[in-house]
Amino acid sequence: MAEAGGAAGQWWPVVDESRLSDGAAFGADCGALRIAVYQVAGALYATDSLCTHAFVPLEDGMLDGYEIECPVHQARFDVRNGECRRFPADKPLRVFQTRREAGVVQVWIPAGTV
């Protein structure tokens, strides 16, 4: 699979800021990598999109505070640190840095990320 972050890492534009609101999640492809972006209390967070249990896109799930719930099996993850909070998943999500730049939410994809 291609390395989304390239050789040096890069900021990927993923969604217009106007499309996010508190409690919302948004999924985007950063090269071959799928990312989910969340907004909670005005702050942005980004994790891998796919649940570590059955690889279901988490941006389709319900955001409950800082926890995103898988829309199929109800595994839960803390979007701040990727920590797995509920069975049936048992592996954490990777988290990514975010920023707002000229009205666009960007996610930092480190070098070597696949």
Place this chain on the structure above:
Amino acid sequence: MARKTNPYLTIDTDAHCGVPLDLFDRYLDPEIKKHPDAPRFVKEDDGFTVFRCGSYQFPRRAKPKPGATAAAVTPSASFPGPRGSWDPAYRTEKFLDFEGIDRSVCMPFGIMFPSYVQDRALGNALCTAWNDWLHDFCSTQPERMFGYGVINIADPKAAAKELRRCVKELGFPSVLVAPSAVGRTPEDYYILADEVLYPIWDEAQSLGVPISMHSFPDPFVPGHEYNGARRPTGLFDCIGFPSASMQIFGNLVMGGVCEMFPKLKWGLFECTIGWIPQIMHGIEEQREAFGAYFAQSVPKMKLTPKEYIQRQLYFSVEVGDPFIDTFVKWTGAPDRLLYASDYPHLEYSPGQVATFLAREDLSDDLKRGIMGANALGYYRWDDTAMPKVTERAGAAAA
């Protein structure tokens, strides 16, 4: 998202629905709402939401310890359930379309056992509220989503009446019953073979609708519990489901229900099938060995288990079940197997249909039947009643 297709008509006979937390506000009889034990959702100390109706609670779980933050949960069993269980648009696109499923028949979960609610009026009201909600839920995709009505066998007269309403007014192709009923005293205990339940089976037979039963290893009957959270035996899935299904099978076959209602079809869901040849063999071995004693002990059973299966019993099967060929060899009834996704519970994983179709140990005819053609027979769906299905089913079901 593009809709996947596959060569066969695909009917999912066991996909679960969640339960919206406002269901009882919206659908429960106003008089019943006043009852102190009326159905409701309760958020426990650790934030986990359970369903309660009188002494009946789902899921049953150990009481959270003070200060607990991480809920010990039965997967996919918290309420309202995952989004896929209660959002019809998501469910259609990300499950039905993604898998290439033409039709899905929706099971409840958690509240599917009204006969374990001791107050029968409450159990009946629970059924009515659920059935009305399910009807509205399925109406969002009327050509693809169908429902199992729920009836309360603890009150046979009311159950027969609700059964008729489910079929005639709500359009459900089948109803779901619990494998037993409990009451306030030991005498208030019914099993499926009890003659007191015959009016229900008689009504179903006359209406021509199958009775469906979803295996459940925690039937609220002392001595038959496999509840992992309360009693961590680890037997919930691997032993609880098949053993509960054996009990149902015994009631229907040896208990005489199949004999008494020869035109009534029964479906066992999430039942597993590997045990069926063993039980068939065991019954016939006993009949041969004990002769008159067997006939006296099992007076209503006239045919062999194989003959009852071929005549009126159906079984759901998981896509990876390794005993399909064995089942077919022993029963001679490949048309009795039904595809069941178990969505959105743990038996389901995305890409499930493709996984099944890729199996090299099963013939195309067997796959065609399991995927959907057999379900047409179970639900008695035909070309005239279901024109949308016919477009794909014509070739597949032939």
